[in-house]
Amino acid sequence: MKQQQFLNLATAEEAEKRFWEAVKPKPLGEELVLLENARGRILAVDVLARHNVPYFDRSNFDGFALRAEDTFGAQETAPVLLTLNPEVLSSGVVPQEEVARGTATTIATGGVLPRGADGIVMIENTLPVETTDSGVNRIKVLKPIVPNSGVSLAGSDIGVGEVVLRIGDCLGYRETGTLAALGEAKVSVWRYPKVAVISTGDELIAPGEEMELGKVYDSNSTVLAHAVEELGCEPTRFSIVPDNENQLETVLRQALKFDFVLLSGGTSKGEGDLNYRVFEKFGSPGVLVHGVALKPGKPLCLAVLEGTPAVILPGFPTSTTFTFSKFIAPVLRAMAGRLPERTARVKANVPLRLNSDKGRTEFHLVHLVRNADGFSAYSTGKGSGSITGFARADGFMEIPRNTEMVEAGEETTIHLLGESTRPPDLMIIGSHCVGLDYLIGEMQKRGVSCKFLAVGSMGGVLAAKRGECDLAGTHLLDEDSGEYNRHLLTPELHLHKGYRRSQGLLFRKDDYHFADLKSDFENTIRQIINDPEVRMINRNRGSGTRVLLDRFLVDKRPSGFFQEAKSHNSVAAAISQKRADWGIAIRSVAEVYSLEFFPIQDEEYDFIIPQKRLERQEVAQFLSLLEETEIRNQLNKLGLKVENPA
DSSP, X not given: OXXXXXXXXXXXXXXXXXXXXXXXXXXXXXXXXXXXXOTTOBBSSOEEOSSOBSSSOEESSSEEEEOGGGGTTOBTTBOEEEXXXXXXXXXXXXXXXXXXXXXXXXXXXXXXXXXXXXXXXEGGGEEEEOOOTTOOOEEEEOSOOOTTTXXXXXXXXXXXXXXXXXXXXXXXXXXXXHHHHTXXXXXXXXXXXXXXXXXXXXTEEOTTSOOOTTOEEOOHHHHHHHHHHHTTOEEEEOOOBOSOHHHHHHXXXXXXXXXXXXXXXXXXXXXXXXXXXXXXXXXXXEEEEEOBSOSSOTTOEEEEETTEEEEEEOSSHXXXXXXXXXXXXXXXXXXXXXXXXXXXXXXXEOSSOEEOOTTSOEEEEEEEEEETTEEEEEEOOOOTTOSHHHHHOOEEEEEOTXXXXXXXXXXEEEEEOSTTOSOOSEEEEEOOOHHHHHHHHHHHHTTOOEEEEEOOHHHHHHHHHTTOOXXXXXXXXXXXXXXXXXXXXXXXXXXXXXXXXXXXXXXXXXXXXXXXXOSSHHHHHHHHHTOTTOOBOEEOTTSHHHHHHHHHHTTOOOTTTTOEESSHHHHHHHHHTTSOSEEEEEHHHHHHTTOEEEEEEEEEEEEEEEGGGTTOHHHXXXXXXXXXXXXXXXXXXXXXXXXXXX
C-alpha cells in the first residue's frame, strides 16, 4: 500500500476542541457502594450530616461538670466550695439530674454534659472535701473556668444538615473516615468508566517472553492501564493484536462495547500502519483528528466510533504518555466525575500568629487561600479530636520543637495533603446559607472546585478587603440607612445582589413556653429570655444572625447564650433534638425540621467581591448562576428569592 503523508495537521487547541465537542464527557451514572469499598471513588452527591459530631455536648477530660459562673474568683488560696451531686457520668451514661447552682457532677472523658452545666473543671484543679455528717460530698475548686471550657459542643465538628463532603470529591482515607464518623455504611459514587486497552503490532511481545531480534516488549498497555486506573476508571487489557486488518476490526468491534477505547501504535501513515484505516470504516461521527502539530505526538488519532470515544495513541512510549496526559486524561477524568487535575508543596505566609508548645514538634492543619503575593495559610482551628479538620484541610505546616510561635506575616512551607488539596478554583468566605451550599454544588458539577469557610458575615468582608477570597457571603444591616451590605463597601469592593431570605424565631411546635407569643419579636424576646427554664442556641460571633440577635438581647445573657451554632441547620437541629428550646434561623430550615417559625424580618444575603477578582472566569460563572431560570427555581424551593443582578 502506498505511503501517505500528514497534509492537514490540526493544532493542539483544535484537536482538543473537536474531541471534547464530539464526546461531551460527563459522569456515566451513580451506583451505591459499601463504605469499605469506597476508597478512591468519586462522590456523585453532596453528603449531608444526619447526626451531629459530636452527637452530644461531651467532656474533654475527667473532672466535674458545673456552672462556670460558680467558679469565678476561685484560687488555690481561696477555693470555691461546691456540693457534689450523687450522679456519676461515665462514658455512655445519659444524665438524669440537672446541675443546679452551687453543685457539680462527676464526669469522665467523653461523658455527656448534663443540663444546667456549661463547663468542666479538671480533676487536677479540685480537692475533695470530707463527707459531712449528713452524707453530703463536696469539692474545692482551685481555678476558675469560662463557659464551654473543657467541653466539645454537639455539632462543633459537624452540624446536622451540614454539607460535609461535596459532589466530585475523591474519597481517600480522610473522607471515608469522615463518612464512618457520620454513621454512613454506603455511599453514592459515580460509576467507573470501562476502558478497553489494546496494543497492536507484529513486533510486540508480552513482558516475560524471550526477547528476539526485531521484537519490542509491550509497555504501552501497562502504562495506559495503570494511568486509566489512577484516573478512577476500570481498564480491560486485550491480548496483543498483530498487524492484521481483519483481526483488528474484530477486536475493535468487541472493544466498542466499552465506554472508551485506547489503542497504541499503527497510527502513522506508513505501509504497515493499519489502525487508522480500520477506524475509517466506522462512522458516528468517525475520525475527528488524525495528525496534530505536536512533538512528540504528531500521529495522534481522535475519533468517536459508533458513539464510543476511541483513540489511537502513537506507538513510541514517550509519545504515548505525553498525548495521553494532554488529550485523553482530562476526558476520562470528566467521565469518571473527577475534578480537574491537582498538584505537593507550596510557600505561604501565615496571616495570624500561631502559638506552639515549646519542646514538641507541632503540625498545624491549614486552609490555603490566594492573596496578591501567592498564598496565605489559615489554621483550621480544630484539635486532635476533629474529623473534619483533617478531611477539609489543604495541607499542614511543621513547627519545630524549639519554636514557641509563628509570627503573623512569616513565610512557611505547606505540605499538601493528597491529590485533591490544591487551592480551589473559587474561594468563598463569610456567612453560611443553604442557598450558598446549593450554588457551590452546582459549581462543582460544572467542574469548578470550590471551598467555603464559614467565618460569619463580618469575617467574610474582612477577608475580601485583604484579598483572600473571591466572594464573601454577607447579610449585615445598616440601621441608619435600613440597607443591607452597601455600607460595607470600599472602592476596592463590589457588591453583587444575591437573594432575600426570612429570619425568625424557631421553636418546637409542642413547647408550651411559646404558647402565648406576643405580636412582635421584641416583646417575645423579653418574654422568653427572662424564663430560666427556656434555653437558647446562639450563633457564632461575626455572623449576621448573631449581630441581629445581639441587637435584641442588648446585655442579657439567657440560658444557653454561650452555646454557639455555626449554621442555620445546626440551630434547627439543636432545637429539634431538645438540646435547646429556641434560636434564630431562616424559614427554610424551620420547614425542614418541622419547627415553628416566628418571623423577625426579611434580610438580603449578598456577595461582596474584590474588584480585582471580578474578571476571573470562575467568579463570573458563579454570578451567572443567579441569572439562570432553573437555578432561581431551585433557590425559590429553598425559600429564597433571587434579587435582580446589580
